[in-house]
Amino acid sequence: MCGIFCNIYRDNVQVKCYHQLLKNRGPDAFNVTEISLDDNWKGSFAGSTLWTQGLNIKSQPLIHPNGSILLWNGDKYSDLNASSNFKNNITENDSEEVLYNLVNGNISYFEQITGPYAFIFYNSEKNELWFGRDVLGRHSLLWHVSQKSIILSSVAEPKSCNILKEVPSCGIFKISLTTCDISIDLFPWSHMIPKEITSDVPFFVKDLLYHNILGKSTDYYWTIMKPSENESALLNFAEGPEVVFPQFLEIPYYLNTVNKLKDLLFKSVKRRVITKPDFCKDCLLKNIDCKHAKIGILFSGGLDSAIIALITDNFVPEDEPIDLFNVSFARDQEQKYDIVPDRKTGKRTLQELRLLCPKRCWNFVEINVTQEELKDERHKHIINLIYPLSSILDDSLGCAIWFAARGKGLLNEKLYTSPTRVFTLGSIIGNGS
Numbered sequence: 001m002c003g004i005f006c007n008i009y010r011d012n013v014q015v016k017c018y019h020q021l022l023k024n025r026g027p028d029a030f031n032v033t034e035i036s037l038d039d040n041w042k043g044s045f046a047g048s049t050l051w052t053q054g055l056n057i058k059s060q061p062l063i064h065p066n067g068s069i070l071l072w073n074g075d076k077y078s079d080l081n082a083s084s085n086f087k088n089n090i091t092e093n094d095s096e097e098v099l100y101n102l103v104n105g106n107i108s109y110f111e112q113i114t115g116p117y118a119f120i121f122y123n124s125e126k127n128e129l130w131f132g133r134d135v136l137g138r139h140s141l142l143w144h145v146s147q148k149s150i151i152l153s154s155v156a157e158p159k160s161c162n163i164l165k166e167v168p169s170c171g172i173f174k175i176s177l178t179t180c181d182i183s184i185d186l187f188p189w190s191h192m193i194p195k196e197i198t199s200d201v202p203f204f205v206k207d208l209l210y211h212n213i214l215g216k217s218t219d220y221y222w223t224i225m226k227p228s229e230n231e232s233a234l235l236n237f238a239e240g241p242e243v244v245f246p247q248f249l250e251i252p253y254y255l256n257t258v259n260k261l262k263d264l265l266f267k268s269v270k271r272r273v274i275t276k277p278d279f280c281k282d283c284l285l286k287n288i289d290c291k292h293a294k295i296g297i298l299f300s301g302g303l304d305s306a307i308i309a310l311i312t313d314n315f316v317p318e319d320e321p322i323d324l325f326n327v328s329f330a331r332d333q334e335q336k337y338d339i340v341p342d343r344k345t346g347k348r349t350l351q352e353l354r355l356l357c358p359k360r361c362w363n364f365v366e367i368n369v370t371q372e373e374l375k376d377e378r379h380k381h382i383i384n385l386i387y388p389l390s391s392i393l394d395d396s397l398g399c400a401i402w403f404a405a406r407g408k409g410l411l412n413e414k415l416y417t418s419p420t421r422v423f424t425l426g427s428i429i430g431n432g433s
Contacts, residue, residue, distance in 0.1 A: 003046075037127060074113075
């Protein structure tokens with residue numbers, strides 16, 4: 001993912017930009033733009049880029065000829081009502097389409113986006129700052145607002161925990177910079193219940209945004225409905241899954257639901273795989289087409305990673321390998337990695353993949369992590385990347401993703417560093433953490 005940062009300030013109350021933390025999220029390009037917005041406000045915009053789609057690297061911030069500025073960390077995915085200038089053109093960078101729509105005042109454009117994102121947009125013609133996160137809050141964006149400074153950032157150091165908080169993923173925010181007094185407007189998603197929106201920063205609720213996928217809160221009446229007797233009876237079974245699952249699929253409602261989920265999963269993985277640059281990490285700077293592995297999968301051997309691996313196989317050329325990253329953490333000083341459950345299930349599922357997809361070269365990369373290495377990398381990098389999340393589960397997932405994204409391990413008992421630049425995990429599509 002990319003890193004974005006914005007500081008709007010007056011009276012020289014400027015804060016430092018987290019340059020290195022931003023670069024860690026986007027190693028392919030980094031730029032800073034400093035401007036005077038008017039007699040009162042000045043702005044500092046910084047963006048780092050991780051190149052995962054389009055024919056060329058698109059550095060940030062993006063600056064429109066009229067002076068408007070966009071910082072974008074996200075993936076559009078949906079082409080439901082794409083602008084005519086961009087529709088069905090998968091070689092374009094998402095950020096260009098986002099800028100095009102925002103400059104033309106199309107804030108409802110966000111109603112069509114189904115992918116994860118966080119964005120910051122400065123409208124130079126109206127002297128307004130727009131920002132927000134996707135409807136599910138999948139990408140990070142932190143904020144701090146005072147009467148003399150506005151800070152927005154993808155990342156922050158843990159010592160900033162008393163200052164920077166997470167932007168609520170409840171809608172799109174707007175701040176007018178036409179005066180010295182800051183007031184924040186929120187355009188909430190229509191499926192949200194206004195009284196349940198909480199924030200340390202006060203704001204005024206404006207017009208609703210109706211998300212094409214999630215709809216309104218009233219659309220979710222089924223969440224409080226009790227199942228019918230027939231539906232409940234289906235759950236009272238004594239047979240095994242080999243008997244029960246086919247019975248479920250004979251019922252149109254369940255069959256349609258399964259097919260819809262399958263369709264969405266295929267579209268999601270396909271979008272990530274076919275829009276990536278056709279270079280591995282090692283051949284990127286040489287601009288040479290190659291047959292090295294370009295896609296990796298965080299592979300525990302569980303059902304989710306097995307399904308994602310099978311789906312990915314449909315969209316990667318047969319003559320290219322797919323790297324399966326299997327992370328194993330040492331439990332003690334004896335470092336017996338093969339007894340860890342994920343290593344055992346990973347190897348079993350690998351054999352099934354080889355039977356189902358015999359033409360594919362599956363690189364099973366064993367990533368063995370000592371307790372000392374885990375402690376060291378957690379302190380140096382991981383704690384910064386997962387902030388403001390801090391639970392035990394957040395830490396566990398963050399550590400597994402971090403070591404998988406590095407791609408350093410053993411392949412066929414030999415040291416191996418994966419050349420992949422894009423990897424997938426479970427039902428979530430990732431860009432290298």
